Amino acid sequence: MFGRGLKTLSCVTVVLIVGAFALVFFYAPNDADQGFIQKIFYLHVPLAIVALCGFVAGGIYGILYLRSGDRMHDLRSYVAIHLSLILAVATLISGSIWARASWGHWWVWDEPTLVSFLIVFLLYACYQPLRFSIEDPQTQARYAAVFSIVAGAFVPLNFMAVRMAQSVAHPRVLTSTTAMPGSMFLTFMLSIVAMACLYVTLWKYELASKHASMQLRQLRRKLAGEDDGWTPRARRSAAPQL
Amino acid sequence: MPALPLGESGKYVAAAYCVFLALILIYVAIMATKLARIERDLGELNELAERRAAAASDEEEDEPEPVAR
């Protein structure tokens, strides 16, 4: 059910990512101010954008779950948030490397994207521990959905607030989407599309894998029946269960 | 033309892209272990099903005996 179309999608993703990286290194010109270091921009900003959309998508699937009670929505929400968290870590690391390369510091408070991501990361890092600490699967799914909705609504508010907190004396230093020459813009757009495809591919991949495990567990429960020498392997996990 | 200054700034760019690659590959590795576990569990379940089928056919063979006694 979740694996359908995965092969085509992954092929498309490979082409897009390789294409985007090729454009980054062979086509896009060097930035006037920052030189070669600016190439990290094509990695850092798409990661950030896709991660944010992923968090919001997790919230949307949370809403869908609460309205329909369909466990698959809960699974989609869980995987979306899980993957976005990984992308958020990648954003923070790449942003930090960029800061170090440009400014000599491993962290800059003046860059609102980085700061917002730190806060968002701290928030979503609680998602899995929260799920893990609730034992009843129904309650776990419900509470996780509420969390994903509240956190999803929080993300844009947070960005606004942090951006406003920038003092006027320190203009944004790292991102530079204004006045980009056409070739840079094309590369940038392609990078975003490629990153989004990568995200969706990994999302479907993980959904298929988790769904298979869930069905396996169901099958095992059905077959267990009166069999003596076999005990179910009881491993608690934060992932949704059927 | 590809500008690849492997001096100062090239290292940082390379580091960033390597981190990205590493995260993806770690993810693939974790999914691989999950897949291995699924495969192992399926094997066990297959075995279980076969044992059940064998036990069922044994019972069918044993049944006529009590009647004959």
Place this chain on the structure above:
Amino acid sequence: MRRAVVALVRKDLRLEARTRESVPAMVLFSLGTFVLFHFALDAQTVAGNLAAGVLWVTLLLAAVLGINRLFVAEREEGGFDGFLLAPVDRTAMFVAKASVLFAFLVLLEVVAVAAFAILLLERPPWHALPGLALLLALADLGIAVVGTLVGALAIQTRARDLIVPLLAIPLSVPLVIAGARGSAPLLAAAGAGALEGRWLLILGLYDLVFGLLAYAIFDFLLEE
């Protein structure tokens, strides 16, 4: 629904008046934290940014204490079950608890801001008070809404006391940003400056968005 809310609020306020659990603890915690800050910063007085920072962080951490205790009585004495059996709109619990938390925060701030002025400010902030009060009121509304949500979320988990601060602190960052940046000119050493409108705007927006969201979602946290 209004009667249910009033009944719940009255019950909680009466409970607090008799047991005197939450608010004195929050006040003592704030005072202790002010002392800590004095020693940690090695400063006789603080002003401007520093003063705003010390005040807001202390108030937020004290609020977390209050949030931790908010639903404990319901959880332990079976208040949830009783409430669910009653033919009232479940959102009444949310409104009631948020109002109670707001009341606790207001009580806390009356004492804590006075103590802060005495302990750590150079001169009494009379001119700063109206602006400060406005910022605090809006921020309290936000903390009340988010705190009630987080408290209700955490009460069903096993690691209750850990989850509340871990969730409440990132969620309150916009409030602290707006509150601290707004109060910094008010607490300036040279005398109270102007209160910028945009911080009030952020606080108001935050309260609106999360208020509406919490109102819509709270039902789902109480289902059995």
